[in-house]
Amino acid sequence: MTATTLLLTVLLLSVAGFVLGRRRAFTVADARGGIRSLHSLPGHYGLYTAIWVGLPALLLLFLWQSVEPSILTELVARDLSAEVLELPPERVGLIMNDVKNLVAGNIVSGEISPEIRTAADHWERLESGFRWSRTILIAALAILGFVWARRFISPDLRARNRVEGVVRVTLIACSTIAIFTTVGIVLSVLFESIRFFQAVPITEFLFGLEWSPQIAIRADQVGGSGAFGAVPLFTGTLLIAGIAMLVAAPIGLMTAIYLAEYAPRHVRTVAKPLLEILAGIPTVVYGFFAALTVAPLIREFGESVGMNVASESALAAGLVMGVMIIPFVSSLSDDVINAVPQAMRDGAYALGATKSETTRQVIIPAALPGIVGGLLLATSRAIGETMIVVMAAGLAANLTGNPLEAVTTVTVQIVTLLVGDQEFDSPKTLAAFALSLVLFLVTLVLNVIALQVVKKYREQYE
Amino acid sequence: MSNSTQSRDATRQVAERTMKRVNASLRKRYRAERRFRMYGILSVMLGIGFLAVLLIDIAGKGYTAFLQTYIELEVYFDPQVIAPDGALDEETLRMANYNSLIRESLAYLFPGATSRSDRRALGALVSNSAPFQLQQMVMENPGLIGQTARVTLLASADADMVMKGMISRRVPEAERRLSDMQIAWLDTLEDRGRVEKHFNKAFFTHGDSRDPEQAGIWGAIKGSFYMLAVTLVLSFPIGIGAAVYLEEFAPRNRWTDLIEVNINNLAAVPSIVFGLLGLAVFINFFGMPRSAPFVGGLVLTVMTLPTVIISSRAALTSVPPSIREAALGMGASKMQTTFHHVVPLAMPGMLTGTIIGMARALGESAPLLMIGMVAFIVDVPKGLFDPSTALPVQIYLWADAPERAFVERTSAAIIVLLAFLILMNSLAIYLRRKFERRW
Numbered sequence: 015m016t017a018t019t020l021l022l023t024v025l026l027l028s029v030a031g032f033v034l035g036r037r038r039a040f041t042v043a044d045a046r047g048g049i050r051s052l053h054s055l056p057g058h059y060g061l062y063t064a065i066w067v068g069l070p071a072l073l074l075l076f077l078w079q080s081v082e083p084s085i086l087t088e089l090v091a092r093d094l095s096a097e098v099l100e101l102p103p104e105r106v107g108l109i110m111n112d113v114k115n116l117v118a119g120n121i122v123s124g125e126i127s128p129e130i131r132t133a134a135d136h137w138e139r140l141e142s143g144f145r146w147s148r149t150i151l152i153a154a155l156a157i158l159g160f161v162w163a164r165r166f167i168s169p170d171l172r173a174r175n176r177v178e179g180v181v182r183v184t185l186i187a188c189s190t191i192a193i194f195t196t197v198g199i200v201l202s203v204l205f206e207s208i209r210f211f212q213a214v215p216i217t218e219f220l221f222g223l224e225w226s227p228q229i230a231i232r233a234d235q236v237g238g239s240g241a242f243g244a245v246p247l248f249t250g251t252l253l254i255a256g257i258a259m260l261v262a263a264p265i266g267l268m269t270a271i272y273l274a275e276y277a278p279r280h281v282r283t284v285a286k287p288l289l290e291i292l293a294g295i296p297t298v299v300y301g302f303f304a305a306l307t308v309a310p311l312i313r314e315f316g317e318s319v320g321m322n323v324a325s326e327s328a329l330a331a332g333l334v335m336g337v338m339i340i341p342f343v344s345s346l347s348d349d350v351i352n353a354v355p356q357a358m359r360d361g362a363y364a365l366g367a368t369k370s371e372t373t374r375q376v377i378i379p380a381a382l383p384g385i386v387g388g389l390l391l392a393t394s395r396a397i398g399e400t401m402i403v404v405m406a407a408g409l410a411a412n413l414t415g416n417p418l419e420a421v422t423t424v425t426v427q428i429v430t431l432l433v434g435d436q437e438f439d440s441p442k443t444l445a446a447f448a449l450s451l452v453l454f455l456v457t458l459v460l461n462v463i464a465l466q467v468v469k470k471y472r473e474q475y476e
Numbered sequence: 477m478s479n480s481t482q483s484r485d486a487t488r489q490v491a492e493r494t495m496k497r498v499n500a501s502l503r504k505r506y507r508a509e510r511r512f513r514m515y516g517i518l519s520v521m522l523g524i525g526f527l528a529v530l531l532i533d534i535a536g537k538g539y540t541a542f543l544q545t546y547i548e549l550e551v552y553f554d555p556q557v558i559a560p561d562g563a564l565d566e567e568t569l570r571m572a573n574y575n576s577l578i579r580e581s582l583a584y585l586f587p588g589a590t591s592r593s594d595r596r597a598l599g600a601l602v603s604n605s606a607p608f609q610l611q612q613m614v615m616e617n618p619g620l621i622g623q624t625a626r627v628t629l630l631a632s633a634d635a636d637m638v639m640k641g642m643i644s645r646r647v648p649e650a651e652r653r654l655s656d657m658q659i660a661w662l663d664t665l666e667d668r669g670r671v672e673k674h675f676n677k678a679f680f681t682h683g684d685s686r687d688p689e690q691a692g693i694w695g696a697i698k699g700s701f702y703m704l705a706v707t708l709v710l711s712f713p714i715g716i717g718a719a720v721y722l723e724e725f726a727p728r729n730r731w732t733d734l735i736e737v738n739i740n741n742l743a744a745v746p747s748i749v750f751g752l753l754g755l756a757v758f759i760n761f762f763g764m765p766r767s768a769p770f771v772g773g774l775v776l777t778v779m780t781l782p783t784v785i786i787s788s789r790a791a792l793t794s795v796p797p798s799i800r801e802a803a804l805g806m807g808a809s810k811m812q813t814t815f816h817h818v819v820p821l822a823m824p825g826m827l828t829g830t831i832i833g834m835a836r837a838l839g840e841s842a843p844l845l846m847i848g849m850v851a852f853i854v855d856v857p858k859g860l861f862d863p864s865t866a867l868p869v870q871i872y873l874w875a876d877a878p879e880r881a882f883v884e885r886t887s888a889a890i891i892v893l894l895a896f897l898i899l900m901n902s903l904a905i906y907l908r909r910k911f912e913r914r915w
Contacts, residue, residue: 083763178811185725188717192738192785195778199749202756265519272516281520289523294897296839298868299534299890302875306883307533337526344523366498368505370512391744398746400842401868405875425748425842432755433845450752454745461744462737 015149017079024075027156028068031163035063038167046169054174062173065180066163071156078148086144090137095129113137203454206447213441214242219448221245225411225422227431227442242445244452246411250421254332254403255396257417261336262396263389266343273344274351275373293341301405304334309406316418324408324420331406332417335399339392346391350384350471351377383471390464394457400425424449534894538887544676544689545631545639547602547665549581552624553614559621569615574607575599578629585670586661597658601665603630603689628672633688633881635662639671642880653880679888683856684870688881691874693889695856699769699849699864700838702857706773707780707837712830714777715784716819719826722785723792724814743782750779751846759847766848767863775843780833787829791822824911831904835897841868867893 015023039059043049049056087110098109109130116134167173211219222243269289273282309330316323323329354377362372378385408420409430431446555562557580558572582598583589589598606629613627614620634653637643639662649656665671682692718739726732754775758764764771795818803813819826844850849865850873857864865873867889874886 080762174809178809181811182721182725185717185721188714189721189726189735189785191714191718191781192735192742195742195753195781196738198757199745199753202753202761203749206756265522268516268519269523272513272520276513276516277520285520285524288527289520292523292527294835294839294901295530296841296868296893296897298839298841298871298875299530299894302871302886302890303530303533305875306537337523337530340523340526368509370509371505373512394744395746398748400746400748400845401872404842404845405872425746428748428752429842429845432752433848433850447752447756450749454749457744457746457749458741461741465737465740465744 015145017075020075020149020152021072024068024071024152024156027071027153027160028064031067031156031160032060032064034060034160035163035167036060038063038164039173042168051169053170053172058173058177059167059171061177062171063160063163063167065177066159067156068159069180070159071152074155075148075152078152082144082148086137086140089140090133093136094133098129109133117141199454203447203451206444207451210441210444210448213444218242219244219445223413225427227427227445242441244424244449246413247422247424247427247449248452249413249415250328250407250411251397251423251425253328253415253417253421254335254407254423255393257329257332258335258339258396259389259393261333262339262343262392265336266340266392267347267385269340269344270347270351271373271378274348275369275377289341289344292337293345295338297338297399297401298405300334300338301401301403304330304402304406308334321418323418326406326408326420327418328407328421329417331403334406335396335402338399338402339396342395343388343392346388346468347381347385350381350388350468353384353471354380381471383467387464387467387471390460390467394460394464397460398425398453398457400429404429424453428453534887534890538884538889538891540640540642541679541884541888542676543640543673544678545636546628546672546674547631547635548626548628548670548672549578549585549602550624551577551581551610551627553577553610553621554580555622558614564618564621566615569618570611572611572614574610574614577610578602578606585668586664589661594657597655598661600654601632601635601658601662603632604687605630605690628674630678630689631671633879636689637881638662639666639673640884642884679885683854684852684865684873685854686852688877688879688885691882691885693867693870693892695853696865696867696870696889697892699772699857700866700868702769702860702864703772703776703866704834704838706770706860707776708830708834710773710777711780711784711833715781715830715833716788716826718781718785719788719792720814720819723789724818725810739782739785743786746842747779747840748842748846750775751843753778754843754847765861765863767851767853767865768861769857769864769866770860771847772844772849772866773860775847776837776840779840779843780837783833783836784826784830787832788822788826791825791829792818794825795821821913824907828904828908831900831907835900835904838900839868839893839897841866841872844869845872867896 036056036059039052039056040049043052043056052059090113091106091110094106094109098106101109112130113133114137116130117137219242222241223245224241224243225246226241273286277285305326309325309327312327312330312333313323313325358376358380359372362376367375403423403426407426408422409426410420410422411427412419412421414421428446428449431442431449554577557576558574559568561568579595579599582601583595586598589595609629610627613625631639634643635658638645638654638659643652643654645659654662662671678690679692681694682690683695685691722732722735726735754771758771758774759766799817799821800813803817804810808816844866849869851863851865852873853863853865855862871886871889871893874882874889
């Protein structure tokens, strides 16, 4: 049986367990004088049985699925001839890949040697044996669970409490996934980064002024020397994010002020959702727009006034990114402006201040921490934004502050280093992980500060 | 007495002076007020203006892709060409030189084109896929051999671009992909009513292709669909479970604070970082296949979970405590209260949050680049583990392609993607409107 059918079978058995367990509860209750003698509802006894049938079997299936491939590889690899086993581990890995491809019926690289063929046959024999034992074991476990649960069903069994305990544990497991995700991100990025920093000193990475990660694979190839100074990437990222914030911060803030303080209700109900659409448009669409419409426009305009503009200028990417962030800034600012108590506005009006004076001198200072928090969140988003810059910004690292030239960013480099063929040991690939570590840490710090600021501010007025 | 009059006079004088100053500055202040207000209106107009420009630009570039140029030819299914030795077995029919049938038919229309290069140029008006179309026709109906039939063939992308006016005739010949002669032939064909534009069905039924006229988005749509299915199946129950625990059961302690900080942070982590997580954990550590929708779905699940959890928690908090108290008072256990009363009441809000999270996942492409979903894949995926791309990634791939004809296809794919997003968001809005309750 394949894993999917096995999974469905276990689920079906579990449903059957529910029905039988429930019926069993009625039977034992009858012997004691009716359903009222049960501790829990009959359904709870059903669920209790279903859990006993399904849960251990599913856990076993999951465990089996995750360890089976490595065990199979290990067993088959052990039986390869001695001369193969003496090869370096990467070569053995390649041979094992051929074996797996042969089993799966894919195209195998190069000639199929008899040894690989025997290994593949061996694999298939082992795998079918594993399949059988898996099916039998799991079915046995499900049935055992059923017998076990059925024996326990009695009117005194606190089935509801047991079931609720299991549900509670499941809920806790669900909520800890967030922690596992963070740990997963940190670990996956950290390990590779440490390996990278063993090859390239961390000071060179953080303070070096030259970035050209292409390393010649063979000695006779022409290639860059492989310089890993990330400063041009950091400045490029900051340049584009800076342009984006120059666009988004004033427009977003003024939009929020207008919508919160001035706009009549019907304007608000139309304008707000329209602006939210900007936030919902996928970033590839912005990237396409930036690369095919905005960049040529800026270039033509630059040429008409006699300036030399790169076709992948930082300005184009930054402008479009700014447009993308406008609704983000405006909705965050809108929230904090609305949270300023009405009494403060009324006080200012009573002193004879006009609306704009009230806004500028009372509301904005009062809402400032929240606005700053929102701007920080927006900056973190601009720094981490990928698709717009991948499509509209340049690839070559360029240490410049001129927005009309092409610059590259951290995210662009991560994508170009990791998309396509990659060897997992070269500093080139590992550099992507080091860059991600920097990206993750910077955005993390920005987010933590921003969330703290926003939270503190909210508590002030609640 | 006089003292108090004096002081009253002084006060009046001060008041008058103040009023004078206020009145003098009033005009300036009102002007500042109007200016400030103008800035606000300008900002809103700018935002909406950007949106309009973006949408109009893309719609303007993309709408032409929904129609496709076809060329109608009279093809003589020459037995000499299809089966020179007279044997009509399947192998012969499959391997026959259908291309020469098309060239013959075109040469018949334009007897002037005799040189080899001219005939090749003539053949370039028709898509590379045309011989396969004839092959399929003959394989289905071998009776066609020896007869002449009117066949509608797909025009090549360059011919299509000329007919749609995307390749300007005024550009010097050397810089154009079609020569003057080819354009003249096309015009002749059009005059004779042999050039037609039909609805571009291939765009919605084909997978990717290197030839723009044959490229379609069906493979990408299916890939996206599989991914979203995985994401929905995982993130909805897990997200609700986490939200229920944190909102209804969790004690306030360090541990839950940690979880909360984590969730809020993950919601703001750049999406590309989730792609790296997928690459390092799912692909390199667990050995899952690259480019598979299943892995894409897992990555998107991890990415959307924070959104789903945050909105589900908001939905749960909006259920008034009186509901819980009433249920507890009737003797329900905490678990029964939660799952029989609180969760069903919060369900519309949770669903809305999930749909919005799904919409975000549908438009996401950066993490998918990391797990190898950018490969050039022609086949339409048939399962969760087949290599595939996703709709936004397909847009990214086509945007990079040099052919002029891919620009309209990219825009058309964007239109389709936006249509899906609008559909999902309207569903969310509808749900919220329909089931929203004010307590």
